[in-house]
Amino acid sequence: MSESPPGSPSGNDQYQSDNASRHWEVALKHYSLAINAVVQSPSHDEAKKRMSLMASVLLACFDSFIGDHKQAIRQIQSGLALLETLRADRRQASLPQPEEPVEQDLIQMFTRLVIQAKSYDMAFHFPQPYVIRLTPKVGMTTASISDGGPPVSTNNAKIPEVFASLHDGRLAWDTLCEKIMRFTEQMSAYVRMSPMNILPIELKQYGKGFDEEMEAWSRAFSPILTSRMAPAKSTQEKTAIAVLKMNQIMGRILFNMTFSDSESEFDQFLMFFREIVNLAMEVIGDEERRAAAKRCPNPEFCQHQSAHADIFGGEYTAKHIKPSFSADLGIVPPLFVVATKCRDPLTRQQAIQLLRTSSRREGMWDSELCARIGSWIATIEEEDDGVADLPRPLSSSTEASRLSIGSPGSISNGSPAFGEDIPLGPGGNARWGSRRESSPLSPQMKTDTKLVPERKRVMVRAVEFDLQKRVAVLQCGTRGLIPGMLDMRTRVTKIVW
Template identity: 25%
Template structure:
């Protein structure tokens, strides 16, 4: 009997002790599981998904892992808030999990740690670091839009995204962006959103469209946001009889949309509504109280924005396009006859005094930045000075005779080129992705390369645009540089030692069949032929790529 138990030959099967070999539990990614295909289990992304070109949703927790209580996936900026009351500390924890998978969490952190700083640019702003991230906790549409921008990687704006990793990231970004738009439409239709949340969401949508060069879509959203702000300000003024903006619209948001409104007016030349004209009058009254000395760069920029937006809209009323160049439909800026009546001359002198007052109030900040060893302070001062010069020259050209506005500003054009060169020399290699929501360097260089035809300075402006590719707001520096290069070649044919291109040889350029994905455009130029009888108009056509 003992021998039988020892060998186990006569024991029932359920009493026999068998030793099973240890088998590793293999779990595929969630995407392959849904598709019911075999997963190769590569980490962090399944290579099968990469090859097919679909978004990999990551891997589930191992079945044999001891389950732990789930914690919300929070970025550092969305950590539970702590309130100190007397000797007690009260912490409020989020009520729901913010992210559906690890990818959403990952790209949210990319936005928080990288994209927000890039979008803020040279100037201190709470918009991207604080306002947007706080809104993510309470609004899912804003959160998905933030994740979409984090997945794009702002440094790749000029790349078509050919690598498998870039394709996957962009596909995931488009997926998140579509969710953001769908959820925003649902909440708007149910009247569940306040104006502040709408403006934050629109800022993110505009950023996404600008990244892809969809200027028409971005301009329409800027116009919609501006109309919302005008309506809210008008209602607030009627109810409270106050000239200040409503308290539920942050100053950072107002300044951001003023900047975007300047871009839209200069780029597309859309007409103002009656309410916008009323607001310009209000802005004019505000400018009468301009301080003698600006205390901060933000104060200086906000005041300059008020001057510039009014000037841009006045230029549209005169039949121009705001003084700048659009990146999808370039328009030749025709000369507006200089003022002759007494009222026109008074208006011109008032505008000049306004710019002069601003320049005098900004000088102490500019001097302080130039003697300081703080590189960031120097960049803020230089960008602000460039913005001022661009706005001033755009106004100057609309108010003086043709000879004065085109051929008498060499010292200002030289200063613009010099300041941009200094900024490029002080820029750390790879520090900036060249993508920004604000106007920094592209518009000043475009003013030199497109509008003012100083031959030497124009070539340097084109070189700077090509050497440091930038997309700033609605303007693509590479696109503009290629157009200006082609235009300069046509205008300077047969010239000798002239410093400027003569007025009669100035070229009108129009762009058609602009393909943003293929990055190609067909150009047509109208140029006066100096050698032909009667100075006939010659048509030139070409196709460019950038």
Template identity: 25%
Template sequence: MCHEEPAVRHAVVALSSLHEDLEVRGAPLSRENLSLAHHRFALGQYGRSLGVLNERRNSQDPKFRDIVLTCCLLFVAFEFMRGQYQLALSHLRQGVCIIEEARSSHDGLTVSTNMETAEKSLQAAMARLETYSVFFGLDPVARLGQAPTDWSLIKFSTVSEARNAFDMVLAQAVRFLSATYKFPLKERLPILHPELAEMQIKANFQMSQYLRQFNYSALQPQDKKEERGINLIRLQHLQFSITLQTVLSDDDRFIFIGYLEEFKRIIALCKTISNSFAEENPTGTRPKLLLDVGILPSLLLVGWKCHEFPVRQQALALLEAWPHREGIWDSRLLALFLKQLLHVELGTIQASGDPQSPMRMSTTRCLRFDQGERTATLHYETGNCGEYGPQSKVILFEEDIQ
């Protein structure tokens, strides 16, 4: 496509230029800096790609949809790297709508290149980005097909088959989570939302049935990449299982106490996956950019919700040891968030005078950034503990992100 289509070529060059700068400077929190030649050049190439697409917007070329979808995925990655998350999510939604429109009108997306593998890869990339973007406020649209109702007939012969099936299970889980997140935390009770409780039961059932058949398939990895793929499936299955089981609760300060072993398992899997990237490279370095989701959301879950501070500190250490980005997730931003959160909760323990105080698990509401992403506000509240009543504080912090 780069040889044949100017729009794709300019989009690839734009992304490549930002990626080159990322490899040179590492993965700083600083975003676009137009004083840097790489950034100015990249933005110019990005604009040229958009311009070519705009000129052909009324094209009857049967390949045009493929071109738009490919550029859309490249734009999503480009905007993530610039830190322009709203623009990235807008491109992502557009790409997902293209897939949905094609599926509904032609009974499945057909790419004009007749490259079935490319078709599936584009769909999978878009769907996986959309899956995790629900945690950033994006409503899910993609329908990757319905997960099987009778899992006893399923046996995976390849890691790719297992991952594709897991994507369908995640699609159902994400629709439930998206519906749940529309309600304030205090209103997330099954008794208040019986329809959500039913969705939760179905999603949990699909997750458990999938794991049973995944284990039954006993996949044997052919190389390091497939071994990592198996570990990623296990990691993300564990992460989503915990989230699904605990999300319908109006106070999550205590509900995670029983998940310590699962959190430790997440840490172990994240270490294995992180090390596998370094083992593949003769220099022992790991990539600074992944378009697919890896370990970051799982480490955030442990660092945020686990009751054992040593385990949470392990999650923070892993984030700091590998500065990189996975789609919309930024390891340095997550590390910054967890540092502030641990600071708040350690301060709460000291204030209560009781190291076993349940107050130590603050109910964190959200982390908000200003438009320039120079400052952030951590909103949280603590629970009751003896003579200490509920507290509500706002922590403002400004990070030197150059």
């Protein structure tokens, strides 16, 4: 409907509305034709099955784009069944050769779609039939926990000392991420009473190898992460490096917390949360700088306005970025984790503002919905319940990095602090000005020295929503509660935007 955020200058609104409606009609017409073509074409031979798998990828992306996550999940479920049929046919025909290059690319794309759908399911806890299953339900034994059915991806390469390229790092992470999701799914099915995919601590030994693999991946990726600051690095590759690292940090946090029934244990990952925010600031900052240079080459005549409150001391002005869609995961899921799991109020509010300002939909992940969920959780946890809370113990290292600017984690990985002296050359960061400790903060930031006690902490238990109608019903409650027990922290709300 509009190229700019709300409050920005625009042309003829009626023309934009009519033009958008025509595009919508044409898109739905061809979407309907594509659905009918898939239904009417019997998938008997391998070529037609591959064609149907390609169609499921495209249709899932289209459904995500228009905000129909339920239909997108159905497409991915259909594609998973097709992929298994294809592989069963190959096994039956005793074909020793690996997949063709075109099929390898297709499987890579589909693996990422499956990871995306599974992450969505794990975050919002969908009911049947919108649950993505990566493993079979039958034959579940402790011996089969680490196996349990063929994976989606076909990459079996060991993690090297150093990745030769960003592409190799991404393939390795996709494979590892899928293996971890399959492990968690199988463990949750094995432990019948596992609430919200939280596993007993005594089962942690089964997953110890994954933590070691994630550490090995991080070491192998470290030179590439540092290289993103090189002047010759393209903006696209720099962004891809930062985004991949953000998702790896998120994956490591969530996997380790799978074995904990206490929300307070997320506090040990505060430096990781800050690193996610720093990397997201790089991505959005660079995007804002490019958009501003293109849309307002003369800043003196810029009429664009920010539609969101600013907590960065008046210097955060990402107001030129257009709403965008990507079929792949990016910055939204990691920032959602920070917004809902980080109890440092300032870091959490930075993540929420980055979600609101970036105006993104990454696959099924919508930044505005995630920002609103994060805001609701923050409001519940930080509200005054009449009981005096303990002050947050601030060590010197914590004090030095409270503003998520140049945290030790990002400095060690070659990411400089955001300050006044950073150049804006090729591959450089967008400079949003200095944001100092003395910068004016919004009222909700006054609780920065308070520790959110465990008694007030909640987790997202269910989210029912319609992105097309922009309405959602959110439910939160106690972490680790056995299903059926009374939950005194249960809260439900409806949001419309």
